Amino acid sequence: VDGGGSCSGRVEILEQGSWGTICDDGWDLDDARVVCRQLGCGQALNALKFAQLGQGSGPIWLDDLNCGGKESHVWRCPSRGWGRHDCEHAEDAGVVCSGFVRLAGGEGPCSGRVEVHSGEDWTPVSDGNFTLPTAQVICAELGCGKAVSVLGHVPFRESDGRVWAEEFRCEGQEPELRVCPRVPCPGGTCHHSGAAQVVCSGEMQVRTNLPNTLFRFFKHKILLKSCILYQCMQKSGS
Known part of the structure; x- marks a missing residue:
């Protein structure tokens, strides 16, 4: 919506x-952390209350949710039980997540080291086999225009030295990095000389052309009725 x-x-x-x-x-x-992790959307930035993103319709499935933050699915968190509540849709909950990818350590949000969120923290992506089409997807996802260049040889953070254990093989037309094909690195170790670094053409802009996304899981399904991130953060006062 x-x-x-x-x-x-x-x-x-x-x-x-x-x-x-x-x-x-x-x-x-x-609670928001569990939702963001479940959707592969990075870290939770805000847990929104009072239907700040508009009221839903239909049943209210969960109430008095009490997640510890580590659960794999939001319906595994303690609650009153399915369909048990004392609420109206004016109390519908929402989230603002960081997203799966970011550019860090640059002069602004549209250039820097490529990092993806594992569900727990941010991890740099290897420059091995990192291509311009992959950079293009990242720049578009972040609302940063087109990819201008891909740079390597950026040292990993000395604090942990970890690297994302997959290579992204985007074709350049994907709406988001997380839906691009991935290839596991042999033995879980990517060949690299450093972290991939991307420079995009423009300053960050609000995206308005992403389709709503339906996430399917084995037993249940969960949907985030989309909103513009900037608007969500403005409404939440963050």
């Missing part, structure tokens, strides 16, 4: 053939 991205919005779950919302009673950043 009014979407500009798939990593921020009102949280809805598909259960028993019906989309429903989560009540904001007890809704906090730990």
Whole structure:
């Protein structure tokens, strides 16, 4: 709804053939962390209450959610149980997530070292086999225009020295980096001389052309009704 991205919005779950919302009673950043991790959307920046992203319709599936922040799925968190609540849709919960990828250590948000979020923290991406089409997807996803250049030989952070254990093989037309084909590095170790660094053409802009994204899981499904990240953060006062 009014979407500009798939990593921020009102949280809805598909259960028993019906989309429903989560009540904001007890809704906090730990709950939002589980949702953001489940969707592959990076870290939770804000847990939104009082239907700040608009009211949903249909059932309210969960209430008094009490996630510890480490659960794999939001429906595994303690709650009143499916469909049990004392709420109205004016209390629908939402989240603002950071997204899967960022450019760090540059002069601004549109240049720097490529890092992706593992669900726990940010990890640099190897410059081995890192291509301009992959950079193009990253720049477009971040609202930073087109990829101008791809640079290597950027030292990894001395604090841990870790590197993402996959290579991204984007064709350049994908809407987001996380949907690009990936190839695991042999033995879990990517050949590299440093972290990939990308320079994009423009300053960060709000994206308005991303389609709503439906995430499918084995038992249940979860949907973030999209909103423009900037608007979400403005409404939440962050």
